[in-house]
Amino acid sequence: xxxxxxxxxxxxxxxxNKKSLKCEQHLGHNAMYxxxxxxxxxxxxxxxxxxxxxxxxxxxxSRFSPECPNSSHLFLHLHTLQPEDSALYxxxxxxxxxxxxxxQYFGPGTRLTVT
Amino acid sequence: xxxxxxxxxxxxxxxxTPVLLRxxxxxxxxPSLFWxxxxxxxxLQLLLKYTSAATLVxxxxxxxxxxxxxxxxxxxxxxxxxxxxxxxxxxxxxIQSGGSYIPTFGRxxxxxxxx
Numbered sequence: 001x002x003x004x005x006x007x008x009x010x011x012x013x014x015x016x017n018k019k020s021l022k023c024e025q026h027l028g029h030n031a032m033y034x035x036x037x038x039x040x041x042x043x044x045x046x047x048x049x050x051x052x053x054x055x056x057x058x059x060x061x062s063r064f065s066p067e068c069p070n071s072s073h074l075f076l077h078l079h080t081l082q083p084e085d086s087a088l089y090x091x092x093x094x095x096x097x098x099x100x101x102x103x104q105y106f107g108p109g110t111r112l113t114v115t
Numbered sequence: 116x117x118x119x120x121x122x123x124x125x126x127x128x129x130x131x132t133p134v135l136l137r138x139x140x141x142x143x144x145x146p147s148l149f150w151x152x153x154x155x156x157x158x159l160q161l162l163l164k165y166t167s168a169a170t171l172v173x174x175x176x177x178x179x180x181x182x183x184x185x186x187x188x189x190x191x192x193x194x195x196x197x198x199x200x201x202x203x204x205x206x207x208x209x210i211q212s213g214g215s216y217i218p219t220f221g222r223x224x225x226x227x228x229x230x
Contacts, residue, residue: 004158043205043220090158096216103149104218106158 003027004107006091012113013081021076021110023091031096032074033104034066037088049074050096081114088112117142119208121221129229134193136224138180138206141187147216148189149207150180153223159205165189176200201228 004025013019025032034046046060049068063085065077074091088111092104122137140146147166151159163174170182180191189206206221 042222045218045220048217092159102216103161103164104159106151106160108156108158111156 004091004093004105006089006107006110008110009108010111010113012115013078014115015081015083017081018077018079020078021089021091021112023074023076023107025072025074025091025093025105025107027093027095027105029093029095029105030071031094032068032071033092033094034074034076035090035092037090037109038086043090047076078112081112083114086112086114117146117208117210117219119206119219119221121204121206121224123224124222125225125227127227127229128196130198131195134178134191134196134200134226136191136204136206136226138189138191138221139187140189140206140208142208142210144210147209148180148182149209149218150174150178150189150191151205151207153203153205155202162191162204196226196228198228198230201226 007022031050033048036044036046045058047057047066063080067075088109090109091107094102094104118141120139128134149164150162152162153159162178163172163180165172165182173179178193180189182189203223203225205223207218209216209218
């Protein structure tokens with residue numbers, strides 16, 4: 001596999017369920033990101049991991065819990081979600097260096113529906 | 116603080132005619148600027164990036180963008196639209212925030228191409 005992969009591609013869950021989204025990057029990058037993309041809203045940065053350390057948490061509700069066990073894998077654990085959490089969840093990776101001119105590579109996303 | 120404004124939520128063109136997608140940014144520092152494209156039910160793909168070298172940047176699929184510091188703009192153009200260009204386009208600015216380079220995404224411009 002190449003690039004950034006995400007599983008599952010589609011997920012339907014009830015508000016009381018617990019599920020996890022998985023992201024894996026095969027690019028040797030040292031930073032990984034979770035984004036939420038909702039209809040008619042800007043792309044929202046949720047979490048950033050740089051060298052496996054969480055460096056950003058943009059006021060995301062605690063029902064979303066990220067985990068980064070190594071530089072290639074990123075998880076988003078979900079529990080007691082709300083219907084407004086239904087969205088496309090995108091994972092991205094990049095190689096962070098001292099300048100800011102490095103691009104992000106995105107996975108195809110997980111389409112989450114909360115019922 | 117940094118911000119990015121995509122001036123049009125939708126742009127409609129005929130196949131074979133020029134494309135112009137507008138982006139203005141606000142940044143206190145020298146920015147890195149990117150354009151991404153997202154086709155339906157796909158992740159984001161990098162089109163091109165500006166990294167303080169040449170102000171006219173060429174990307175994939177015949178797209179290019181010009182960095183104009185005096186106008187704080189980074190508009191995306193293509194001489195001749197193709198049906199396959201129909202997608203959502205995002206302008207992104209990255210500047211340093213503490214020890215990280217945080218990306219800020221525009222709200223996106225939907226490009227519609229008519230036969």
